[in-house]
Amino acid sequence: MSAEAKRAPGAETAGGRNILVVGVGGQGVIMISKVLALIGQRRGFEVKQSEVHGMAKRGGIVFSHVRFAPKVWSPTIAKGEADALIALEWAESLRWLDFLKPETGVFIADTRRIVPPFACLNRQQGAVTAYAKATPAEVVERISNAYALDASGIAAGLGDARAANTVLLGCYSVALDEPLEHWREALDLFVPKAARAINHAAFDAGRTWAEAARAGTQEVPTMPALFSARGPAVKSELEINAAWCKGCDICVKLCPERCLALDKKQIAVLTKPDACTGCRVCEWLCPDFAITVHQTAVGAA
Amino acid sequence: MKAEAAVRPAEPASSASIPLTGNEAIARGAWEAGVRVGVAYPGTPSTEVLENLSDYAPSEIYTQWATNEKTALDMAIGASFAGVRSMTSMKHVGLNVAADPLMSQAYIGVNGGLVVVVCDDPGIHSSQTEQDTRLFARFAGVPVLEPSDAQEALEYTRLAFQLSEDFDTPVILRSTTRLSHTRSSVAVGERVEQAPKGFIEDPQKTVIIPANARRLHPKVVAREAAVARYFEGSGIHRWEKGDRKFGVVTHGTAYLYVKEIVPEVSILKLGSSYPLAENTIREFAASVDRLIVCEELEPFLETEIKALGLAAEGKSLFPRCGELSPELVREGFAKAGLVEAAPVTLNETVENMARPPVLCPGCPHTASYLALRGLGARVTGDIGCYTLAAVDPLRSIDTTVCMGASIGNAVGIALSGTEKRPIVATIGDSTFLHSGIPPLIDAVYNDVNITVVILDNHITAMTGGQDHAGTGRGMRGEPTYQVNYEQMCRAAGVDWIRTADPYEVGKMYQTLREAIVHKGVSVVICSRPCVLDPVRIKGAPLEVKAAGCVACQSCMNLGCPSITWSDETYEGRNKVKIDPTTCIGCTLCAQVCLSDCIQPVTA
Ligand SMILES: Cc1ncc(C[n+]2csc(CCOP(=O)(O)OP(=O)(O)O)c2C)c(N)n1
Ligand code: SF4
Ligand code: SF4
Numbered sequence: 001m002s003a004e005a006k007r008a009p010g011a012e013t014a015g016g017r018n019i020l021v022v023g024v025g026g027q028g029v030i031m032i033s034k035v036l037a038l039i040g041q042r043r044g045f046e047v048k049q050s051e052v053h054g055m056a057k058r059g060g061i062v063f064s065h066v067r068f069a070p071k072v073w074s075p076t077i078a079k080g081e082a083d084a085l086i087a088l089e090w091a092e093s094l095r096w097l098d099f100l101k102p103e104t105g106v107f108i109a110d111t112r113r114i115v116p117p118f119a120c121l122n123r124q125q126g127a128v129t130a131y132a133k134a135t136p137a138e139v140v141e142r143i144s145n146a147y148a149l150d151a152s153g154i155a156a157g158l159g160d161a162r163a164a165n166t167v168l169l170g171c172y173s174v175a176l177d178e179p180l181e182h183w184r185e186a187l188d189l190f191v192p193k194a195a196r197a198i199n200h201a202a203f204d205a206g207r208t209w210a211e212a213a214r215a216g217t218q219e220v221p222t223m224p225a226l227f228s229a230r231g232p233a234v235k236s237e238l239e240i241n242a243a244w245c246k247g248c249d250i251c252v253k254l255c256p257e258r259c260l261a262l263d264k265k266q267i268a269v270l271t272k273p274d275a276c277t278g279c280r281v282c283e284w285l286c287p288d289f290a291i292t293v294h295q296t297a298v299g300a301a
Numbered sequence: 302m303k304a305e306a307a308v309r310p311a312e313p314a315s316s317a318s319i320p321l322t323g324n325e326a327i328a329r330g331a332w333e334a335g336v337r338v339g340v341a342y343p344g345t346p347s348t349e350v351l352e353n354l355s356d357y358a359p360s361e362i363y364t365q366w367a368t369n370e371k372t373a374l375d376m377a378i379g380a381s382f383a384g385v386r387s388m389t390s391m392k393h394v395g396l397n398v399a400a401d402p403l404m405s406q407a408y409i410g411v412n413g414g415l416v417v418v419v420c421d422d423p424g425i426h427s428s429q430t431e432q433d434t435r436l437f438a439r440f441a442g443v444p445v446l447e448p449s450d451a452q453e454a455l456e457y458t459r460l461a462f463q464l465s466e467d468f469d470t471p472v473i474l475r476s477t478t479r480l481s482h483t484r485s486s487v488a489v490g491e492r493v494e495q496a497p498k499g500f501i502e503d504p505q506k507t508v509i510i511p512a513n514a515r516r517l518h519p520k521v522v523a524r525e526a527a528v529a530r531y532f533e534g535s536g537i538h539r540w541e542k543g544d545r546k547f548g549v550v551t552h553g554t555a556y557l558y559v560k561e562i563v564p565e566v567s568i569l570k571l572g573s574s575y576p577l578a579e580n581t582i583r584e585f586a587a588s589v590d591r592l593i594v595c596e597e598l599e600p601f602l603e604t605e606i607k608a609l610g611l612a613a614e615g616k617s618l619f620p621r622c623g624e625l626s627p628e629l630v631r632e633g634f635a636k637a638g639l640v641e642a643a644p645v646t647l648n649e650t651v652e653n654m655a656r657p658p659v660l661c662p663g664c665p666h667t668a669s670y671l672a673l674r675g676l677g678a679r680v681t682g683d684i685g686c687y688t689l690a691a692v693d694p695l696r697s698i699d700t701t702v703c704m705g706a707s708i709g710n711a712v713g714i715a716l717s718g719t720e721k722r723p724i725v726a727t728i729g730d731s732t733f734l735h736s737g738i739p740p741l742i743d744a745v746y747n748d749v750n751i752t753v754v755i756l757d758n759h760i761t762a763m764t765g766g767q768d769h770a771g772t773g774r775g776m777r778g779e780p781t782y783q784v785n786y787e788q789m790c791r792a793a794g795v796d797w798i799r800t801a802d803p804y805e806v807g808k809m810y811q812t813l814r815e816a817i818v819h820k821g822v823s824v825v826i827c828s829r830p831c832v833l834d835p836v837r838i839k840g841a842p843l844e845v846k847a848a849g850c851v852a853c854q855s856c857m858n859l860g861c862p863s864i865t866w867s868d869e870t871y872e873g874r875n876k877v878k879i880d881p882t883t884c885i886g887c888t889l890c891a892q893v894c895l896s897d898c899i900q901p902v903t904a
Contacts, residue, residue: 024656037320037484047320050483052426058686059862060658074561075450075483075554078627080644091654098649115865116656121693123854125873129866132654139651161882227866227875234873253675254895256854277874279853281895295872 016045016069017176018077022096023088024114025059028165031190032086033064035169038186039178040068050075059116061092084175086168088151089114090223091132093139100143107143108171110151110164111136111221123257123277125234129226140220147171147213150221154205155198163195163202170206174214180207236278237294242267244290251282251291321487323480326451327390327418328353329487330458332362334414335495337385339364340373342735343764344392345427346481347420351390352767355776361492366767366776369704369735370395374402374417381415381471382507384498386462390418393432394703398736400437403471405509407441408517410469412501414462417443420476423597424624427478429684429703431622433598434475435574442521444528445473445575446537447553451485457572459490460537468528477597479554479624529576537572538581547639548589550582550606550613555597558630563639577605586611593618593637597625660689662863663838663887665758665829668803669727670697671859671893672810673754676817678725679714683707683737685729685763686831687756694858698727705736708744708753715749723817727754731761731769734784738793744822745794752816752823753795755786758831766834774835790824797823804829806892832885840886842902843879849898850876856890856899864890 019036023029030051037049045068052063065076079098084106087093093109100107119130136148151167166187173183184200191199212218247266256279259272268291270276282291321329327350331339339362341351355364367373373389380387391399396419403417419437422428438445446461448454454476461472505513532538547566551559556570569585571578574596586592586606594603594615603615618633619625628643635642660667670690673680674697682688682698683706691698700710711726728737733755744751761767768774773783790798797819801812809827816823832838847867852874856864863884866875879890881902891899 025658041320041486046486048483048485049320050479052478052482058658058661058689059656061656072485073557073564074627075479075485075557076626078561078631078643081627091656094651095653097651102644116654117659117694117857117860117862117864118655118657120857120866120875123852123857123874130654132652134651227868236872252677254855256858258674277854278872279874280851280872281853281855284895 016040016067016072017083018081019066019084019086019172020063020077020082020096020099021066021086021088022061022063022092023165024092025062027062027088028162029062029064029088032165032169033066034190035183035186036066037068038189039176039182040066042182042186043068043178045069046072048072048075061095063096084108084172086172088112088165088168090136094132094134097139097143103144105143105145106172106175107139107146107148108168109136109139109148110168111148111223112150112152112164113223113226115226125236125277131226135223136220137222147210147218148220149209149218151206154209155202158198158201158205160195160198163198166191166199166202167206167209170203171210173203173207174210234278234295235298236276238270238273238276238278238282239292239294240268240270241290241292244288246288248287250285250287254281254285256281318486318488320484321451321455321489322349322482322484323448323451323454323476324349324420324482325353326454326487327458327474327476328356329489330455331388331416331462332357333455333490333492334459334462335386335493336362336388336416336462337413337495337497338362338377338380338387339389340367340376340387341390342367342370342373342395343761343767344370344395344420345764346422346478347390347392347395347418347476348764348767349481350418350420351776354388359777364776366761366769368770370399371402374399374406377415377417378402378406381411381413383413383500385413386415386495387413388416388418390420392428393419393421393434394429395419396434396437397432398704400441403437403441403443406471407443407521408514409507409509411465411471412498413495414465415471416458416461416465416474417471418458418474418476420478420481421598422478424478429701431598433601434473435601436599438473438475439575439601442525443471443473444468444573445475446573447475447571448480449553449556449570450480451483451487453572454480455487455489464528468524468531470524470528475553477554477624525576529578532573532576532578533581538578539568539570539572540581540585541568541570543567545588546590547593547637548585548591549593549595550585550602551595552602553597555595555625555630558625558627559595561627562631563634566639571602574601574605577602579609582606583609583611586613593634595619595625595630595633657692658689659860659862660686661832662861662883663832663885663889665803665827665831666690666756667695667859667861668806668809668889669754669756669827670695671889672803672806672813673697673725673727674858675810676725676813677722678752678817679720679722681707681710681714681724681726683726683728683732685732685756686758687727687729694860704732705740708737708740708751711751711753712740712744712747712749715751716747724749724751725754725813725817726751727756729762730755730757730759730771730786731767733786734770738789741790741795741822741824742793748821750820752813752819752825753790754813755824755826757786757826757828759828760831760834762831762834766831768835786826795822795824797821798826799824800826800828802829803827804887804889806889832887838885842881842884842886843888843891843899844881844902845876845878846898846900847876847878849896851896852876853895855893855895859889859893861890
């Protein structure tokens with residue numbers, strides 16, 4: 001699908017901008033927010049940049065509101081008022097969609113997926129991840145100015161995937177009529193000296209990508225389904241031979257799902273059959289061979 | 302108390318304008334006001350106040366992390382006694398801990414100006430509760446200043462010191478997460494040195510025995526009225542004339558949302574909610590047809606205004622819980638009929654995914670809790686990064702209350718006599734020093750059967766990596782005496798103490814097992830540095846040899862964010878893989894792997 005019908009990113013609002021930058025801790029949300037704030041300031045606007053980063057270090061959500069205009073009151077952008085949403089991670093891009101201006105808001109997102117451990121909690125046979133389901137194609141379909149790109153891949157190609165944030169910044173830069181030199185100077189203020197060259201390259205790559213998108217020659221990246229290759233569905237059952245069990249507690253302690261316990265007679269019992277995934281850890285570890293896991297295939301692959 | 306006319310809002314000698322966050326502006330304001338001593342215990346969102354203050358020359362300001370908020374305020378009070386300007390900063394819940402000295406000092410007053418910066422966290426971005434410090438200010442009888450942006454944060458901080466000295470009172474400067482962490486342009490001034498006054502011997506003022514307290518209390522009441530009078534004429538309350546049909550009384554960041562949503566109405570922006578500017582409010586109310594109070598968190602002003610006998614609307618329009626936002630303020634004014642409701646044509650968010658914060662790859666806490674999980678213990682928790690072990694997949698903490706609560710809670714559970722499981726209290730090193738020592742003494746004193754696990758990661762990690770008395774370094778990196786936990790526990794009367802390395806999973810587990818069978822109080826110190834602070838630790842990554850992986854998910858139970866599912870499966874469950882860019886090579890996953898398929902990366 002081409003981006004033919006789309007307007008250039010952000011070309012719709014003259015003057016000030018409301019830009020929401022989102023991602024996951026450690027991705028560089030704050031760095032590109034600071035660059036955007038500085039650009040706003042250079043343009044002679046009042047600037048507010050508001051972030052919540054309390055959980056940033058521990059892989060949590062990070063978001064930063066950048067607002068510049070002749071006069072800015074609220075430190076945060078109201079829902080439906082963002083001229084641009086710049087997302088450094090795919091699921092995060094979806095979380096903030098309702099902040100975008102209907103019709104005119106520009107969506108720029110890296111298709112990179114950072115799957116949190118939380119999304120892999122259901123380990124049952126055949127279970128699927130809780131990671132957000134929507135694909136770039138679906139979002140591009142819904143939002144008139146949506147740009148999804150593999151920014152991390154582009155940055156990695158240049159030598160460091162961590163510069164993906166700067167690729168996205170470069171991509172957004174075509175929306176502001178601002179000389180390249182100003183962007184470079186602003187970047188240099190916030191990236192370490194050793195990382196300047198790669199960040200300049202990343203910025204240029206993003207800009208080039210966006211110009212091509214403007215011309216309608218960029219494809220919407222496809223995303224392979226996550227964890228797709230499932231084996232045949234299996235149903236497992238646990239058989240515990242009470243006569244052989246001596247209550248050593250090993251299976252109880254090491255069951256990954258915590259679904260075993262010792263009963264009053266110190267015999268292992270399956271207390272949470274629904275939680276059992278049939279992983280066989282108990283079967284392997286039982287020193288007395290008292291546990292057997294039976295698996296039967298259900299249905300076809 | 303000096304003549305009220307002497308007090309004037311500090312005027313910034315606008316030499317330059319620089320972008321500052323609220324916290325940076327508070328630090329700048331304190332520096333400009335000539336503060337000499339700054340002490341604090343970290344806490345989001347207040348931490349950067351002291352961190353920024355310590356960027357100024359040590360010859361101008363002494364700054365240091367305190368053991369807790371009470372000792373911080375005690376030290377700041379001491380400096381004030383000795384005649385220099387002093388400041389402490391804390392998060393809202395920190396003031397609960399520092400409440401005792403605050404209440405007394407409200408009676409005693411100051412010699413050098415004393416400012417207590419308190420950052421509230423509406424919306425509970427990173428806290429255990431949502432509290433409105435204005436209630437505390439009124440409770441203590443201490444004036445509170447409420448800046449709404451970084452420029453005001455700087456100016457009000459300077460004013461706070463002035464007010465403190467002119468009215469002989471500690472002053473609370475109240476910030477919120479939003480203000481503390483929003484950056485905007487600030488016109489800054491220069492430092493004005495204050496001549497140290499030295500200690501003034503006046504025991505009737507500085508020794509709060511009942512006879513003195515009975516004399517001082519009426520002074521607190523008189524001061525309330527005097528400060529209110531000063532506020533009336535000071536310009537700290539701003540009356541912005543507008544449409545007389547609606548008058549909005551507001552404060553702090555709420556003011557900014559009001560200006561964003563209903564700029565045309567009459568606005569009374571209060572720079573302080575306590576002591577209340579009664580006359581200004583009455584006059585303002587009389588000038589408008591309908592009075593609306595827009596405030597964040599508690600209906601503080603609304604209640605006071607209604608007590609004046611004035612008709613006002615407030616929490617019937619705006620929520621009492623959570624952080625205000627332009628949307629919520631719009632909703633409130635829409636309910637009142639002032640504005641249109643928000644357009645409904647918004648982009649609906651698509652199905653969302655929860656992304657709770659997680660322990661870092663290689664976090665030493667992971668292994669300690671994995672071992673506890675296996676022990677089937679009743680585990681009381683505390684506040685720090687390790688609180689994240691309360692949720693899946695580690696899910697090994699039963700209670701969390703507030704800082705330092707774990708040990709006392711464990712003692713109480715033991716005293717109840719109902720608990721059949723081994724009782725284990727888990728507490729971080731910084732939290733142990735903060736408020737874990739008195740309950741440890743209680744534990745021994747009551748001779749209960751509990752195990753205390755001190756999770757010593759050699760830093761205050763949760764708040765971004767601050768030093769403390771147990772790290773052997775001060776906040777400017779200077780070497781200091783390093784608290785010895787083992788000696789400390791021994792002095793409290795604990796006779797069974799072991800130090801273990803959580804990176805040795807088997808040994809850790811064995812040590813904990815021995816600890817829980819010990820009769821009486823046992824202490825296990827889990828010693829291993831945080832992988833983020835003070836230095837980021839990154840070793841050679843491990844990888845999963847997929848052929849051997851049986852998808853048992855034992856390693857997934859660590860909750861290490863570097864481990865995720867791969868596309869391959871075994872008996873219908875996903876095998877796992879490791880992200881080499883984030884894995885730090887701690888080997889915890891390899892130690893719990895039952896099929897020995899997690900190994901160093903081979904070319
Ligand atoms: C009374 C109070 N003060 C401060 C805080 C903020 N706070 C939360 S966790 C924490 C640090 C805990 O450090 P530590 O116990 O060493 O655990 P770590 O985070 O290093 O694992 C602080 C200061 C708080 N929640 N309550
Ligand atoms: S910051 Fe340190 S203590 Fe906190 S989760 Fe990371 S490694 Fe663990
Ligand atoms: S060695 Fe294993 S547990 Fe440790 S950081 Fe790497 S993947 Fe995580």
